[in-house]
Amino acid sequence: MLKVGFIGWRGMVGSVLMDRMKAENDFNGFDALFASTSQVGQAAPDVGLETPPLQDAFDIKILSDMDIIVTCQGGGYTKKVYPDLRAAGWKGYWLDAASALRMDPDSIIVLDPVNRDVIDQGLADGVKNYIGGNCTVSLMLMAIGSLFKKGYIEWLTSMTYQASSGAGANNMRELIRQMTALGAAGKDLLADPASSILDLDRNVTHAMRAEDFPRENFGAALAGSLIPWIDSPLESGQTREEWKGFAETNKILGNATPIPIDGICVRIGTMRCHSQALTIKLTRDVPIHEIESVIADANDWVKLVPNTKEDTLKYLSPAAVSGGLEIPVGRIRKLNTGPEFLSLFTVGDQLLWGAAEPIRRILKIVIGHLTAG
Ligand code: HSE
Numbered sequence: 541m542l543k544v545g546f547i548g549w550r551g552m553v554g555s556v557l558m559d560r561m562k563a564e565n566d567f568n569g570f571d572a573l574f575a576s577t578s579q580v581g582q583a584a585p586d587v588g589l590e591t592p593p594l595q596d597a598f599d600i601k602i603l604s605d606m607d608i609i610v611t612c613q614g615g616g617y618t619k620k621v622y623p624d625l626r627a628a629g630w631k632g633y634w635l636d637a638a639s640a641l642r643m644d645p646d647s648i649i650v651l652d653p654v655n656r657d658v659i660d661q662g663l664a665d666g667v668k669n670y671i672g673g674n675c676t677v678s679l680m681l682m683a684i685g686s687l688f689k690k691g692y693i694e695w696l697t698s699m700t701y702q703a704s705s706g707a708g709a710n711n712m713r714e715l716i717r718q719m720t721a722l723g724a725a726g727k728d729l730l731a732d733p734a735s736s737i738l739d740l741d742r743n744v745t746h747a748m749r750a751e752d753f754p755r756e757n758f759g760a761a762l763a764g765s766l767i768p769w770i771d772s773p774l775e776s777g778q779t780r781e782e783w784k785g786f787a788e789t790n791k792i793l794g795n796a797t798p799i800p801i802d803g804i805c806v807r808i809g810t811m812r813c814h815s816q817a818l819t820i821k822l823t824r825d826v827p828i829h830e831i832e833s834v835i836a837d838a839n840d841w842v843k844l845v846p847n848t849k850e851d852t853l854k855y856l857s858p859a860a861v862s863g864g865l866e867i868p869v870g871r872i873r874k875l876n877t878g879p880e881f882l883s884l885f886t887v888g889d890q891l892l893w894g895a896a897e898p899i900r901r902i903l904k905i906v907i908g909h910l911t912a913g
Pocket residue numbers: 673674675676702703705706707770771781
């Protein structure tokens with residue numbers, strides 16, 4: 541029986557992964573071992589399997605006994621443990637939601653509905669590290685990876701609307717605390733139908749600028765505002781999040797000649813859905829009906845949303861998508877800059893296709909590979 545070790549299963553991405561694995565009845569066909577960085581010896585989670593108590597996630601000897609390790613513990617853990625594990629001679633499969641090993645030449649970024657061919661080639665070639673991609677990149681490729689594969693895209697810009705979940709669980713809590721503070725600042729004037737809208741606006745703006753407005757995690761107001769900066773600065777003037785759009789997309793697709801991709805990544809006050817407005821320079825004047833059918837046929841989760849107000853409001857928003865696997869793509873039209881310029885808008889759950897789902901699926905793929913024949 542294969543041995544699969546799980547680390548970081550209690551955090552936000554890890555919990556979503558566990559829920560999805562239970563929902564899909566994935567906990568079978570292997571022995572599961574749960575390890576912890578802080579709660580060694582406590583009971584492992586109930587996944588319907590006989591599992592020993594929590595093991596020490598830093599114990600290289602215990603980890604070395606695994607055929608596959610699945611970690612959602614974060615990049616710090618990966619950087620600390622992974623090199624020692626390989627140095628100890630471990631030859632198993634490392635499946636990781638964190639970014640630490642993504643651009644490593646020995647790693648494949650996994651998004652199997654888009655790059656199953658790259659994954660299969662990697663398995664055949666003996667690649668042992670399979671890493672989940674940046675959430676924004678994965679969601680963009682679930683939406684329009686098929687346009688890249690058809691060779692329709694000369695370059696692309698992505699203007700993002702990224703959820704608080706991408707910054708972490710504490711940020712999600714802080715967003716709601718900020719919203720609560722704004723609600724409190726507006727409460728009395730809202731209760732009075734005769735109150736002045738400019739007074740209401742003044743109160744709310746004053747609250748979001750106040751010393752005691754909760755901003756320890758974001759460093760700024762997000763509720764009632766936005767933050768056009770995600771991750772660390774690079775020499776190029778991009779943020780790291782913006783750089784990933786180019787670097788990871790081209791790596792996922794296995795492009796020998798990289799396609800130019802850039803944009804501005806913006807944090808907005810949503811909980812767990814990232815949205816993106818894409819402007820695409822097509823390699824030729826591809827008709828809209830052809831674009832739509834290539835997008836619609838790409839995978840089981842992408843959904844075309846007709847370019848009407850009614851459909852857009854109903855289907856193309858974080859409120860509609862949150863907690864689900866659907867990837868709606870709408871507002872599809874040619875820009876008036878010319879017939880080779882395409883515009884569209886897409887939304888996806890950052891914790892599902894943006895994080896846990898590609899890891900859940902690569903685990904099944906690796907298990908299938910190891911048990912085949
Ligand atoms: N870096 C992303 C964000 C989340 O901050 O939204 C992880 O891919």
